[in-house]
Amino acid sequence: MVLLALSAAPAAAVRYELDYAADERMRVRVCVDEAAPLRRFRLDPGAAANLDDLARERGGTLARRGRGFDAADWKAGECLAYTVSLGALADRQARDVGARVGGDLVVSPMQWLVATDAGAPADATLRLPGGYAFSTPWTRLPDREGLRRYRIPATPDDWAGMVAVGRFPERDVTVPGGVLRIAALGGMSGDEADKMAQWMRTVVRGALAAYGRLPLDEIQVKLIASKTRGGAVGFGQSTRGQGQALTIYVDPKRPVEELVADWTAIHEMSHVAHPYLGESGAWLAEGLASYWQNVLRARAGQLTSDQAWRLLDAGFGRGMKARGADMTLHDITADMHARGAYMRVYWAGAAYWLGVDVELRRASRGKLGVDVALSRFQQCCLARMRAWEPEAFVAKLDELAGTDVFARRWREADARKGFPDLAPLYAALGIVREAGALRYDDGAPDAAIREAIMRPPRD
Structure with missing residues (x-):
């Protein structure tokens, strides 16, 4: 289990001691065990103003610089200490800062938890008043001496996350x-x-x-x-x-x-x-989720195969009717929020994954599919806390699957104007639109693939 592995791992060089009080204030100590001529600490832009009584516990200079602070002549084992009002952050009711949810606080750690320039995981302990709970994306470690313990993974500064505290x-x-x-x-x-x-x-x-x-x-x-x-x-x-x-x-x-x-x-x-694919990879990411939201529910027995295909077909229909047919999928993805082009982006992306899934299964005689390729990616690469460029992601999937289908179809889809023509794919799968409904031709060349895509896993 990962929890046991982490608990046995060496302590991180950066350690946080967090002490939350019922007045909604968090007392923070951040200690760094590595000496440095200049130790830099950083937060989200503007977040330094959220910290009260910030000081080096052994004295010494602490200079405000850009989005954080510089500490000259840092000694191994030194600590910073400060207090932050999580309640005040929640009262802003601002996205990526904080909000109140009933009596609970939801706040961004990037607004109050200073990070170092080390770029490595950190350890944290947390003390809570009786009856309080704390939810975080950090990895939980076994409690010790009444303290909650965590390993905080190092992720890019601009990746959003939220913690929650309350009853x-x-x-x-x-x-x-x-x-x-x-x-x-x-x-x-x-x-x-x-x-x-x-x-x-x-x-x-x-x-x-x-x-x-x-x-x-x-x-x-x-x-x-x-x-x-x-x-x-x-x-x-x-x-x-x-x-x-x-x-x-x-x-x-x-x-x-x-x-x-x-x-x-x-x-x-x-x-x-899948990994974070950036803004340009939104159609790839949202397309996979839109495809899987129907396929996986069928495999889990929550939808019939017919229901799943009808839901996919309805989504493709919404994508076909969406505006922006004069733009490539790459360009409209970049402008998706401004244009409200979600249906085009999500369902053109789903069409890509369906096409890839069918081609993989056809070429491998059923031995490969999108699920197999993604499973291989998870085993080698997913846990790395880094972003992937879409082109690098599909190239890696091809490498793991021994194909060229992911990258070849990605290039075609990214550059395509309008919605893809699904008629040839439907014909091969034996999916027939008739009188506003779907029927299925079991004599079609890829009818077995159509069934296999939605088939629940065998015991």
């Missing part, structure tokens, strides 16, 4: 390969938290249907109580700052069957299986 219920869902650490925020009861855990067990079965194990060892899941519009589940987001996290807005009063019927959670869970 909320916490639940762990352990599955092959790892654990989901669930925080039920916004006033959920213990019974509602149990319902959320039951739902997440169902969701994660989709990931297991693709890879046999959770793609990462640990995932923070923040479920925020909210009265959603038109369904049991609202907005969802995947973030990677200081570890992998999912945030999903959910109505905890709705029955678990309605939660399971929604696609949002499995869509966000699908993002765990």
Whole structure:
């Protein structure tokens, strides 16, 4: 287990001691065991103003510089100390800074946890008042002497992440390969938290249907109580700052069957299986999640094969009708938010992954598929906390699968104007649109592939 491996690993050179109080203030000590002529500390732009009583505990200079501080003649084992009001950060109600969720605080650690220039993982201990909970994307280590212990992975400074503190219920869902650490925020009861855990067990079965194990060892899941519009589940987001996290807005009063019927959670869970691909890779990332949100629910037995194909077909239909046919997929992805071009970007991306999946299975006689290639990527490369350029990602998938299909089709899709013509692919798979519905031709050349894509895993 990763928890045992980390607990036996050498202590990190950077250590945080965190002491949270019921007045919503966090006392922080950050100690660095490596000497340096000049030790630099940094935060998000403007965040230095959030720190009170900042000082080197042994005295010495500490100069404000850009987005952080410089400490001259740093001695091994020295510590900085300061206090930050997490409540004040939450009161800003600002994205990537903080917010109040009922009686709970959700704040960005990048706004108050100074980082060093070391670029390596750090260790942290946390003391909480009785009855309080703390949710973070950091890797949990065994508690010691009443303190929570964590390993904080080194991720790029501009990757967003959030921690939550309050009196909320916490639940762990352990599955092959790892654990989901669930925080039920916004006033959920213990019974509602149990319902959320039951739902997440169902969701994660989709990931297991693709890879046999959770793609990462640990995932923070923040479920925020909210009265959603038109369904049991609202907005969802995947973030990677200081570890992998999912945030999903959910109505905890709705029955678990309605939660399971929604696609949002499995869509966000699908993002765990690929690295961060940057803005230019959004169509590749969102396309995979849009493809998987239907395929994996069918494999997990939550949809029939027919239901999954109809949902995919409906998504492709929305993509075809979307504006921006005069732009390449590359260009409209770069302008996606300004143009509201989500349907074109997401579903053209899904069409790419379907085409790749079919070609892989056809060429390998069923031995290879998107799931196999991504499983190989997870084993070699996923845990590295780094961004991948889309072209490098698809090239690596080709290397691992012994093909050229990922990169070749990526170049074609990225440069294509308008929505891809799916008629030849549908004909080969035996998917026939007829009187506003779909029927399936089992005599089509790739009918077996059509069935295999949606087939639940065999025992």
